[in-house]
Amino acid sequence: MRVHSLHPWPATRAEAEAVQDRLRPLVSLTGPATFPLVAGLDVHYRGEDELTAAVVVLRSGTLEVVEQVSVRGRTTFPYIPGLFAFREAPALVEALERLSVTPDLLVCDGYGLAHPRGFGLACHLGVLTGLPALGVGKTAFVGDFDEPGRSRGSWSPITLDGAVVGRALRTQDGVKPVFVSQGHRIALDTACDQVLELAPRFRQPEPIRRADRLARGGSTPTP
Template identity: 60%
Template sequence: MAPERRADLSVTNPSWPSTPAEAIAVQEELRGLVDPSDTGEPPRYVAGLDVAYDEDRLAAAVVVLDLETLDEVERAVVHGETTFPYVPGLFAFREVPALLAALEQLGTTPELLVCDGHGLAHPRRFGLACHLGVLTRIPAIGAAKTTFVGSHGELAQERGATAELVDGGEVVGAAVRTQDGVKPVYVSVGHRVSLQTAIDHVLRLTPRYRLPETTRLADRACREGLLDG
């Protein structure tokens, strides 16, 4: 049974940019607000977020799980259209408005956001996980399938092995082996979570598969939502 707690996201709604130059200016302005340390209590309710596309149509999904059991608590899916061009490094500006709308539909406020994308592992150190974390003030992490920036050394084959992801001499995340012998997941800080805690959360969310359960369920929900819409 879902807990009876209404969402109160206190989302900041800045004027949304319409050009790449405006978007980069927003990233430069907001990145100083990122807190890469652990704040607040350990989370109980964890949300996976993802967006599926069909040309200009999109469906954004948020699926909330109980971190203790990994059971689904609630989900929300919203439909819309893209309003920002596809530009590498500015993908958040296509996805954030719809994801915020989905978050606002929830009756349960998640205490951790797990984004199918990057946080600090971004050219301007302000990827999707940072953007959503700063705007919602909810702790957030990135758990991506591939790297965007940076490189890492040799990674052992067993589950739980990690290697620092380094870009320009700066540690921006970690490669994390979530299952024996499978490709790693690339974990980075979004907001109000340390890198080690982000890694711990990702390992907790991957008991059987390479990707976190939050990501797997949100991916399925947004794809199904796109078909239904």
């Protein structure tokens, strides 16, 4: 698949923040409601700078694996809070470019709008690819939220500076919530519906679960 080359990869904080500032206005918060092919994206680190980026494309509904790609590399950008995408996105972009199919939705292990600069990994990859994208975080990153109800599907809004930037969503009865935020070309209701549909048995959505397994060097697990 094709990924747009909208900027060179930066080397400094100032350059990275300038990229975010330039791309942030391109984010759209509306889009389609159905996604036949869904890609999960995750990165696993080996040591401080070595990483493996993985993309696993599933067929919506059956969760059948359509294609999977992993890329080993080395990050060249320093760890700076709020700019973490610049450590992982180059390898993820390379993995996406190796796909022979184009997914309809990117499900990222990370954040979208629920980000200190309002432009997390899901926003960045969504804008670069032009595809709908959402972020699913395992822990709260920014903003305030109330604990959602304990039943599957319960949620509460995540607010930051008076704006709703995502939801704390319970994907299984009695388990910790995940933190869902829009990345690009998707409404928040749709993003949460997709996360629930893609998490029929476990806390994490299947596309991310399988990408995590692949990035760690294993085969993708069955649902």
